[in-house]
Amino acid sequence: MSDRVVGVVESGGEALAASDFGLSAATADGLVLTSEAGDRRAWQRAATVPSLSGIADFNGQVVLCKDDGEVATRLGLAGIPSFAETIALGAILELVRATLARVHVCRLSTAGAVEMMRHAKQEGLPVSCDVAIHHLHLCDMDLGYFDSHCRLEPPLRSQRDRDALARGLAEGAVDCLCSDHTPVDEDGKHLPFAEAEPGATGLELLLPLALKWGAAHKLPLAVTLARMTSDPARILGVATGRIVTGAPADLAIFDPGAAVRVTAESLKSQGKNTPFLGYELAGRVRYTVVAGNVVYEG
Numbered sequence: 001m002s003d004r005v006v007g008v009v010e011s012g013g014e015a016l017a018a019s020d021f022g023l024s025a026a027t028a029d030g031l032v033l034t035s036e037a038g039d040r041r042a043w044q045r046a047a048t049v050p051s052l053s054g055i056a057d058f059n060g061q062v063v064l065c066k067d068d069g070e071v072a073t074r075l076g077l078a079g080i081p082s083f084a085e086t087i088a089l090g091a092i093l094e095l096v097r098a099t100l101a102r103v104h105v106c107r108l109s110t111a112g113a114v115e116m117m118r119h120a121k122q123e124g125l126p127v128s129c130d131v132a133i134h135h136l137h138l139c140d141m142d143l144g145y146f147d148s149h150c151r152l153e154p155p156l157r158s159q160r161d162r163d164a165l166a167r168g169l170a171e172g173a174v175d176c177l178c179s180d181h182t183p184v185d186e187d188g189k190h191l192p193f194a195e196a197e198p199g200a201t202g203l204e205l206l207l208p209l210a211l212k213w214g215a216a217h218k219l220p221l222a223v224t225l226a227r228m229t230s231d232p233a234r235i236l237g238v239a240t241g242r243i244v245t246g247a248p249a250d251l252a253i254f255d256p257g258a259a260v261r262v263t264a265e266s267l268k269s270q271g272k273n274t275p276f277l278g279y280e281l282a283g284r285v286r287y288t289v290v291a292g293n294v295v296y297e298g
Contacts, residue, residue, distance in 0.1 A: 069093035080155055086112040093120050093127070102126040104235055107133055107180060111164030118173040128235045132180035133202055133209045136166045136276055147188045148196035149275045153182075168225060170217040175235060177213075177227040179206040181272020201269045205276055208254065208260050208283035221256070250294040257282035 089105065093116065096103050104287050108114060108131050117129050134152055139162040143150045150156055168174040182199030189216075205229060214224030233241035240248050262279045264272035288296035 011275075042265070043222035051073065076149065082110040082112060082157060082161070085110045085154070089113050089116050093125065095188060096120070096125050096127055100112065100126060103128075104175075105129040107132050107135075107154055107178070108165060108174060109157055109161065109169075111161045114164050114168035114173055121173070124198075128175040129175045130178045130232070131165045131169055131174050132178055133206050133213075134180060134200060135162060136160065136177075136213045137209060138235065142275060143193075143254065146193040147275070148193050149273055149277065151189075151193055151196045151198050152180075152200060152275075166213060166217065169213070170219060174230045177206070177210055177225075178232075179203045183269050185271055185274050186273070189273045199271075199273075201267055201271045201274045203276060204267055204269060205281070207254060207285060208281035209276070211256060211283040212281060227248070249289060251287075251289040252285050253287040253289070254283055254285045256283050258286075260284050 015135050043088075048255060054289055085108070090167065092105060095101070103126070105113075105127065106129070108117070108129050113129075117127065120127050129277070132152075132154075135154075135156065138150065138156050139159045141159065142156060156162075157226060165174065169177060179202035179205040180199075181201060183201045184197045184199045191197075196293075210224055211221075214221065229241035233239070240250060243251070260273065260281050262276045262281065264277065266275070285296070285298050287294055287298075
């Protein structure tokens with residue numbers, strides 16, 4: 001598989017001219033907007049990338065615990081209000097309007113952000129976005145009593161937000177689905193909730209959890225799979241994620257009816273922490289093929 005190199009947009013300062021270095025995209029990970037003039041110059045230069053101009057992830061510098069809702073209040077946790085996401089997204093969309101940079105926004109977590117992206121697309125702005133698989137199935141109620149497995153970034157939010165994200169992905173307001181695979185070791189999770197390291201193993205569970213989401217929304221299997229294969233490839237402008245003559249032979253062969261019980265022992269990742277431990281899900285990968293070679297049998 002070929003690597004895709006991503007550069008950095010430095011907000012408020014000199015921007016990387018991504019096309020000068022043969023980059024496939026520029027990223028504004030942990031986006032902090034500092035000055036209108038500096039940010040606009042940075043995004044104007046990022047717009048020189050021929051395929052994707054920017055990848056904006058405004059969750060990268062979050063340091064508080066979870067959604068600032070009723071559950072956070074009950075548990076006495078400092079929260080990240082939903083409007084923190086929509087304010088940041090609003091600034092991103094204004095920069096897109098000003099520069100016409102093509103931007104992909106990572107890991108939406110609020111209903112408000114879904115509606116903003118829906119309206120931005122209706123307006124004709126060159127934007128796309130994704131959501132993490134955990135946020136389609138979990139909400140702040142799953143936190144229980146300080147379960148650090150649910151210490152994620154962005155944080156789990158309300159049932160309304162979860163349902164809006166799942167519906168938005170089904171309807172196309174949200175373009176694609178990611179695993180947000182952030183493995184954390186035991187030491188990082190066996191701490192008080194507010195001190196625990198955010199993140200969860202997601203890559204191995206992406207397929208069965210995506211199938212569960214697709215079945216709940218009565219989507220054709222091809223549509224469910226496209227959200228994590230051909231749709232992301234289309235956004236990046238790469239010739240992968242499709243089974244056609246001449247395409248890279250990178251495949252996952254799976255049994256959609258075979259059960260998978262999620263246990264620490266069954267996970268191949270070095271990080272064994274996930275909110276889905278103990279779940280039984282449908283969708284077992286039998287073979288993984290990379291460049292025509294079988295690299296995994298299960």
